[in-house]
Amino acid sequence: MPGYSPDVSVPDIPLAARVALAHAYAQALAEDHGVDLLHIKGPAATPELRGQRGGGTDVDVLVRPAHVRVWMAALAADGWSIDTDFTTSSVFEHAATLRHQEWGLMDVHRRYPGLDRDPEATFTRLWSGAVSRPIAHYPCPVPEEVAERLILLTHAARSAHPELHADVAASWGAADAATQGAVEALAADLGADVPLRIATGRAAQVAHLPEAAVWLAFEHPEDRLGEWQARWRSAATARAKVTVVVRGIAVNRHYLEAELGRPATGTDLARAWWHRAGALGHEVRRRLTERRS
């Protein structure tokens, strides 16, 4: 056979292939450290629920809350660095984004917004029904299909126009009555009724509930103050409200360092904090002006 010279090389790998391999890598690493995690979205998703996004652009995993500390340490030891930590990732503080030179990006979910009334119990429920799906020929645990639909729908509830979200059409609109009923039953069990109704065009049924405020704020993604006000209304305790205020003006050290291209000093953090607090103040003044006019 002419030119028969088998070779191994390390050129660029297409994104979809790299993401699939990275899911398998994550699963093997989790097994080595005794960590329970579920693979969600991208190549972990049921094909008919993937919409047009295909293989995804990063690895998404939902980790058993009690195992998060071990998992983050395992990733750090294997060369992963934090892009965004849990407390600065989103209004829900649910996920950290990590980066690896060869594997790319991974979103580590310590809980899932809308399914976070009792994160440990939710994970146990999802884990008990999990099924094995080969990703890059490696068996990976994924949520069973009803849970997968609910995860996609609660994710869609965080968009400005959930009713237009492709996942709603695939996970709800195309589902038969029995499947929709199963999704609703699971949502009721896990405390996800509010985001499910918002995602499926029934926001009016839950808009009066305190926990709906933070979800309905996503209708106006440009409105940072509205988001924090909604979060304030949804925070259940005085302690939680104080945390909301501190986080509302906290600076994401990781973003700042990426922007600066060097470790942030105390002066850098103070300057960025002042800028962010000023921006929030500007938003308050704009609101007051609008009310007066």
Place this chain on the structure above:
Amino acid sequence: MTRYRPARAAWIVQAIGDSPVVYAAALAHGRPLVLADSAALIWIALTDCTHPATASEVAEALAAEQGFAAVAVLGDVSAFLDELVDHGLATH
């Protein structure tokens, strides 16, 4: 007689034009690698084997698939299987 089988690994087979390419990684601490052309064919032949295979068996499987004499590629196949072992993708 040394026998080979895939190690704990992840892999994806794609086609670039008429040529197969395999993206593979030894788990959990290997890094993603690309096996192109004949390297991809050897990997595919190895993973298609239902039992640990000798270099001769892999070469014969390739020969039957590709239409050439197994003896012509046995040396390359044998060397490459050892290389796969070095990369953690195959094991004895």
